[in-house]
Amino acid sequence: MQTKIKPITPETLSEAKNIILEGGVVAMPTETVYGLGGNAFDDGAVQRIFEVKGRPNDNPLIAHVHSGYDISRIIDYDPPYAKKLREAFLPGPLTLVYPSTGKVSPYVSCGLNTLAVRVPAHAGAQAFLKEVDIPIVAPSANLSKHVSPTSAKHVFEDFDGKIPLILDGGECVGGIESTVCDVTGEVPVILRPGLITREMIAEVVGDCKEDKPDLTKAEKVKSPGVLYKHYSPRCKTMLFLADELEKALQAIADNAGLKIGVLCEEEKVTVLESLAVRVFSLGDTETEMASRLYKLLRDAEKECDLLIAIEPKKQDGVMIGVLNRLRKACTSKDVRH
Ligand code: AMP
Ligand code: MG
Secondary structure, three states: OOOOOEEEOHHHHHHHHHHHHOOEEEEEOOOOOEEEEOOOOOOOHHHHHHHHHOOOOOOOOOOEEOOOOOHHOEEEOOOOHHHHHHHHHOOOOEEEEEEEOOOOOOOOOOOOOEEEEEEOHHHHHHHHHHHHHHOEEOEOOOOOOOOOOOOHHHHHHOOOOOOOOEEEEOOOOOOOOEEEEEEEEEEEEEOOOOOHHHHHHHHHHHOOEEOOOOOOOOOOOHHHHHHHHOEEEEEEEEEEOOOOHHHHHHHHHHHOOOOEEEEHHHHHHHHHHHOOEEEEEEOOOHHHHHHHHHHHHHHHHOOOEEEEOOOOOOOHHHHHHHHHHHHHHHHHOOEEO
């Protein structure tokens, strides 16, 4: 199969719609990362997505809809506080997990009685979702465990020859996946941190909890995706804390025979640039760090044998999501492979 990358035009949207209605998959841009989209009502299409990504079959998918879509078709109960969250943050990088009506394919939620729904803000994603006017399941368009894609080129690297069409909507500005927030209980519970933070949600609805699963007790985890090793570059990695620069410098010296890359925040760049290493700067601000992380991990795996990452100093707000991804990418201790 030839994989085409095409800009989003009325013609390519209609081509994408035909592929979707025939049970195929199409990659689409969103403001967070690119997604691998298929018809959420079609068992075959949903299974094909798991197959093509090599995704474990207990890691549920998010259904994406356009802003005019009536979600009561697919969700069973909509607590009043969820409406407030939609009004405050959607369209945008927030996924809400509701009780499901069970109308979408059972493969979408991997046997859970809930459904994760997201309304992306990206204009190209909205155009595509309006064109098809059905919920589109769209996990990140990367091979399972690999770094998530923030450009059409990244999608092509992982799926050349495996999918027919990538809709090119430019580089993703958000850069890390949506915040996943459970709205099935009394108060919202964050299952995966992202650009919409716990504080932002609590400000709108008064309270918001964070699910911190005990990863040694897998059966109690609400959002199975959090268990897996994720986002990993295909080179060796080491991770140091923000105040462990000395240790990182020692690791550079100890691995002098390798092509070394160092990923760190901008303020550490000057110290490292004098050494024989390639420096990948995450930038200064939390939004810069979120939007650059995956691109830099993909650049690093192409150029280096060993990537040494040093955590940024700021660790709250949006950085909770950035660090969650960075740690899963550069360590493998507490997650399933
Ligand atoms: P991805 O599409 O690759 O960004 O991954 C989707 C994320 O959403 C994973 O972390 C899943 O565990 C989570 N998710 C999807 N559906 C549900 C659901 N019904 N309940 C809880 N988490 C979900
Ligand atoms: Mg993913």
